[in-house]
Amino acid sequence: MRRLAFALALTVAVFALPASAMAEAVSSTRLIEAPALWDGHSITFTGEAIGEAMTRGDEVWLHLNDDAYAGETTEEGAALSGYNSGQAAVVSPELARAVTVFGDYRHRGDLVEVSGTFNAACAEHGGDMDIHVTALRVIRPGAAVEDPPETWKLALLAAAALFAAATGAAFAYRRSRI
Amino acid sequence: MMLRPTADDHRVIGLYTGKIVLGVGLLMVLPLVTALVFAEWDTAIDFGIGLLACFGVGFGLQAACVTTQELRRRHGLVIVSASWLLATVLGALPFYLSGHVSGYLDAMFDVMSGLTTTGLYLVQDLDHISNGMNMWRFVLTFAGGQGIIVIALTALFKGVGGGIYHLYSGEGKEDRLLPNVVQTARMIWVVSLGWLALGTTALTVSALALGQAPARAFLHGLWVFMGAFSTGGFAPQSFNTMWYHSLVFEVLCIIIFVAGSLNFAVHWAVWTGDRGELRRNVETRSFAVTLGLFALVTAIGLARAGVYPDALPFIRKSFYLVISGHTTTGFGTVYSRALVTQWGPLAMLGIIGAMVVGASSCSTAGGIKGIRVSIITKTFIEEIRRTLSPESAVISSRYHHLKDRTLRDTTVRSVMLITIAFLTMHALVTLAGVLSGYPLVDAAFDGVSAASNTGLSCGLVSPTMPGALKSIYVLAMWLGRMEFVAVFALFGWLWSVVKGQ
Incomplete structure (x- = not known):
C-alpha cells in the first residue's frame, strides 16, 4: 500500500505539477550516466531528503535520494535493490525550511521535488x-521508522549466550588443570 | 620432505587463534555500546549475538587446544591467516543480521574490505543504516589498519616468545619501532590514538562549521578520521566524502590519510624528534615522485575530457582522487560512475597506476609499496651503471630507510618476488572482471582497487556482481593485505596436513 502511494506521488510529481511544467523530470542514474547531455539544462528531480540540511550562509546543501528506498526504507521492509543513488542540491534557506524530516535509520525523509539547473x-x-x-x-x-527487536533474534541471542557460557566454563576448567 | 604437523602444532595454532578471535569479539563492544546509546535495540541484539559467538568460538578453541608448547615461527603465519579468516566469518554476523546485505558472502565481503582497509562495500541502503552498524564498519577498518594481531599483542599477549614476531610480521608489518614486538605494537597504538584525538577534533569542528548537528558532526568526524587514517575509504553516507562539499574538509582528509599511509617507524622517528627522517626516507621520496607522475597522467586525461574548465575545480578533483588512490584510501569526491562517464580511460589509468604502487610499508596502506618501487628503480639504475663502467669497478647502491642501507641481492630478490606476485594478482583479477563481462578498463580499475586495498570504484563493484567475482575480490583483498606470505603459509599448512610425512 505504501509503495502504491509512493508510486502515485511520483507520477503526480512528474506529470502534473506546475513548478516542474517547463523542466524534464530526470533520475539520478540518467544524470550520472550522461552528465554532459544534461549540463546546464533545467530539470526536475524528485527524491528523499537524507541526512541533514547543511546551511552555509545563504546556501543550503540538500541530498536527495531517488533510489528504491525513497518510498520505503530497509527497516520498513523494503526489498534490497542495490545501492543508494541520488543528487546533491543547492537551495536557498527559505526554500530549505520546507524540508523537516531527513532520512536515516530512524526516519524516512520527506519526498521532495526540486526544479532547477543541473x-x-x-x-x-x-x-x-x-x-x-x-x-x-x-x-x-x-x-518516523520503527525497528523493533525480532523474536527469533532474541532466541538466537539466548543460544549464543549459552554457547559462550559453556565454552567459557570449559576453558576455565581446562586451564585450571594445567 | 614436508613434515606433517603434530597434534601439539595444531593446538598452538588453535590456542592463539582463539585468543585473537576473543579480541575481535571485544571490538564488538564499541558498536554495541553505540547502538545502546542511540536506543537501536535491534542493532544491539545483532552485536550481542556477534560478540557472544566470538566469545564462544574463542573460548572453545582455547579450551580444545590447551597446550604448553611454545609458539614457533612455523605457527605464527598460519595463526595470522586463520585469525583473519575467522574474524571475517564471525565479524560478518551483525552485517547479515542487519538485513542490509543480500547474503552471507556480501557480509563477508564488507568485513574483509573493512579489515583490509579496502573500502569497497556491498551493504545496501547505507543511508538508512543504524549508528551501531556504521560504528562497526569503521571499527573494522581502524582495527584492520593497525592490524588485529597488533591489537591482540597490545591487549591479550604477555609473552615475548620467538614466534610472536611472526604473528606481527604476518600482517605485513616488518619494521620494529622498539626491540620488543609487544612494545612495538603498543607504540603503534600510541601513535594511532594520538592521531585519533587530533584528527577527530579537527574533522568534528569542520563538520559543525559545515552545518551538521553536534552529535552527527562528532560521529562523522570520528568515522571519517577512522576511514582516512586507516586508508580505509569507508564513509558514513553513500555520497562518500562528496557529502561535505568543502575544500577545508577535503584538505583535512588528505592530511590524515597521507599520515596514515606513512610507515609507523617514520611516525615514531618524527615523534621522538628525528624530523629529518621524513625528508630522508626513501619511501617518502618515492611517494613524492610517483604522486607527481600519476597526477600528471590523470591531469592530462582530465584535460582531454574537458570536464573541469576552471583551474581550481580541476586541481581539487584530480589531486584528491589521485592522492586518495596513491595512499590506497579510496575516498572520492565524484560519483563512481563519473570516472567512466566524465573522466575517461586515461585519467582512470593514472589512478590505476597510483593504486598499483600504493604507499609505505608498515603502514595502514596497501599496494606494492614505495620501498619496493625504490629498490627496483635503484637496482635498475645500478645495472645501467655496471654496464657503462669498467669491469674492475665496484658498483653498489645505498638507500635510507630509518638508517643508511646498502642494496643487497637478497633484498632485491625478495622485493622482486612480492612485486611480481602483486602484478600477477592485478592481472588475474582484471582478467576475472573481463571474463565476467565488464569492459577492460573498468575491470582493471576495480580489480586493482580491491587487490591494492584501495576502495575506489568505477561502478563495477555492486551487490549484483557475480558471486564468483565477489569471492575473487575477497581473496584478492586478503592476499594484498597479508602480502601473500601468511596466506600461502596457511595453504602450505593445509597441504602438509594432507601430504606431509
Missing part, C-alpha cells in the same frame, strides 16, 4: 555535480 561539474561549487534549485516542494512528508 551542473555536471559546477565551477561555483568546486566541480561538484549539483542542481541549483529555483523551486522546491514537499510531495510527501517523511515519517
